[in-house]
Structure formats: structure tokens, C-alpha cells
Amino acid sequence: MILDHARAVILDKGYRRATIADIAQRAGIGKGAVYLDFPSKEAVLDALxxxxxxxxxxxxxxxxxxxxxxxxxxxxxxxxxxxxxxxxxxxxxxxxxxxxxxxxxxxxxxxxxxxxxxxxxxxxxxxxxxxxxxxxxxxxxxxxxxxxxxxxxxxxxxxxxxxxxxxxxxxxxxxxxxxxxxxxxxxxxxxxxxxxxxxxxxxxxxxxxxxxx
Structure with missing residues (x-):
């Protein structure tokens, strides 16, 4: 699940340093796949x-x-x-x-x-x-x-x-x-x-x- 990977990235790097590219890499998908569910990093934070x-x-x-x-x-x-x-x-x-x-x-x-x-x-x-x-x-x-x-x-x-x-x-x-x-x-x-x-x-x-x- 993208949110689980996003959570892991943020815990590792901190929210301000984490990027959508980091989340996508952790999830093993392309950035575009993340953007299909979340239009921005702020939207990821909102969901988390x-x-x-x-x-x-x-x-x-x-x-x-x-x-x-x-x-x-x-x-x-x-x-x-x-x-x-x-x-x-x-x-x-x-x-x-x-x-x-x-x-x-x-x-x-x-x-x-x-x-x-x-x-x-x-x-x-x-x-x-x-x-x-x-x-x-x-x-x-x-x-x-x-x-x-x-x-x-x-x-x-x-x-x-x-x-x-x-x-x-x-x-x-x-x-x-x-x-x-x-x-x-x-x-x-x-x-x-x-x-x-x-x-x-x-x-x-x-x-x-x-x-x-």
C-alpha cells in the first residue's frame, strides 16, 4: 500500500526531505502511479x-x-x-x-x-x-x-x-x-x-x- 511506504519514508527521512520519488522508489512503482492516488506530497500527508x-x-x-x-x-x-x-x-x-x-x-x-x-x-x-x-x-x-x-x-x-x-x-x-x-x-x-x-x-x-x- 502506498501509504505504508510513504509512512516508512517519512519516518526515515522526515516529511520535509521526503519526496514523491522516494515514496515511489520504496514502493517499487513509478512516480506516476503515486500521483494517480495522491496529487501532491501534501495529499499524502493528509491521508496519513x-x-x-x-x-x-x-x-x-x-x-x-x-x-x-x-x-x-x-x-x-x-x-x-x-x-x-x-x-x-x-x-x-x-x-x-x-x-x-x-x-x-x-x-x-x-x-x-x-x-x-x-x-x-x-x-x-x-x-x-x-x-x-x-x-x-x-x-x-x-x-x-x-x-x-x-x-x-x-x-x-x-x-x-x-x-x-x-x-x-x-x-x-x-x-x-x-x-x-x-x-x-x-x-x-x-x-x-x-x-x-x-x-x-x-x-x-x-x-x-x-x-x-
Whole structure:
């Protein structure tokens, strides 16, 4: 599969140094065959990141399925970020090609990420109604805080001079702990079925967006 070879090339050379010719050579095909599926290197990156997000969503669903009690917002946030950073390619973008993701997010802009903020707001609202979040938590403000943190991690490398993997993981754990301490109620009192519906709705929307052409 072309994407598998593209992933290997990018891990080996880095995104900025990798070329369509490199990908074609690794796949044992001509450049024209790559261009039949992907009009540019940027399109290859888009497909690779979409695949990573789908795999992250699948991993999160699996963790939810294996969880006995309702999964809280802090747990889901931590699980999602950990799954993303467990992807070797995504981790390389954070640590080695540390300006690639920032450029990508800025290029896609509100058209790609604006809906995700709306989905996260709806998700937080559903969790509040299900009894997992305090009534005084503003879902929009909470969603913005989580989104700003995620975007900040993407841009932290170029600004701060690089971050080791342990620092990224620790930052995610600390953010999850802050969400838990500041916003959440005891999950034992929550509507477990409503919580699961909220999780499924959010993950379904993410899957639908990443499947879009």
C-alpha cells in the first residue's frame, strides 16, 4: 500500500526531505502511479494523518468497551492523546518534524478544526447532562481550553526548542488531572448509557470527517 511506504519514508527521512520519488522508489512503482492516488506530497500527508486519527478513534473505542464504569471526560481526553502519541508517525511529527503539524493545522484552519470544536462542545454538554460534569462548567469554554492545550502541544516544539516524549506524556497526564479535579463529578452517579452515547457520537463524527474525500 502506498501509504505504508510513504509512512516508512517519512519516518526515515522526515516529511520535509521526503519526496514523491522516494515514496515511489520504496514502493517499487513509478512516480506516476503515486500521483494517480495522491496529487501532491501534501495529499499524502493528509491521508496519513486521517488514517492515524481513525486508528486513534478505534483504539479509544476499544478502551471504552473494556472499561467497566462510565468513562469520564478526563479519562477520554487522556486516552485520546496517549493513543495519538503512541503512533510512531505522529510522535515523529511532534518531536522530529516539529513544525509540520503546526503548519498543517494552520493551513487547514477553521474549515477542518472549527467543526471539531463544535463537536467537543456538544460532547461536553452531553456529559454534563449525563451527570459527569458539574453544572457550572461551561461546555464551550471547557472545549476551548482542551483544544487550545492540544494545539499548544503541536506548536510547543518549535517555540520551546523541542520536547522529549516523557514531557509530552507528562503534560497530557497533568491536563487530564486538572480536568478531573476541576470539572468532574463522581462517575458512579452518572447515566452510563447517556455517557456511552456521547462517546459514540463524538467518535462517529470524527470518523466521518476523516473518511471524507
Amino acid at each position: 494523518l486521517a488514517r492515524s486519527v481513525r486508528e486513534m478513534a478505534a483504539a479509544v473505542r476499544g478502551r471504552i468497551d473494556r472499561h467497566g464504569a462510565p468513562v469520564t471526560l478526563s479519562e477520554l481526553y487522556g486516552i485520546s492523546m496517549e493513543a495519538l502519541l503512541a503512533d510512531e508517525l505522529m510522535l515523529a511529527f511532534y518531536l522530529a518534524d516539529d513544525s509540520v503539524l503546526g503548519d498543517y493545522v494552520r493551513d487547514k484552519g477553521p474549515g477542518r478544526y472549527g467543526p471539531r470544536l463544535d463537536w467537543l462542545t456538544g460532547y461536553a454538554t452531553d456529559l454534563r447532562e449525563a451527570g459527569l460534569l458539574r453544572r457550572d462548567v461551561d461546555p464551550r469554554a471547557a472545549s476551548l481550553v482542551m483544544s487550545v492545550f492540544a494545539v499548544g502541544l503541536i506548536n510547543a516544539g518549535p517555540v520551546l526548542g523541542g520536547l522529549p516524549p516523557d514531557s509530552l506524556a507528562q503534560a497530557v497526564r497533568q491536563m487530564s488531572a486538572l480536568i478531573s479535579a476541576g470539572w468532574e463529578l463522581d462517575p458512579a452517579g452518572a447515566d452510563a448509557a447517556a455517557v456511552r452515547r456521547a462517546h459514540d457520537t463524538l467518535l462517529d463524527r470524527l470518523d466521518e470527517q476523516t473518511e471524507a474525500p
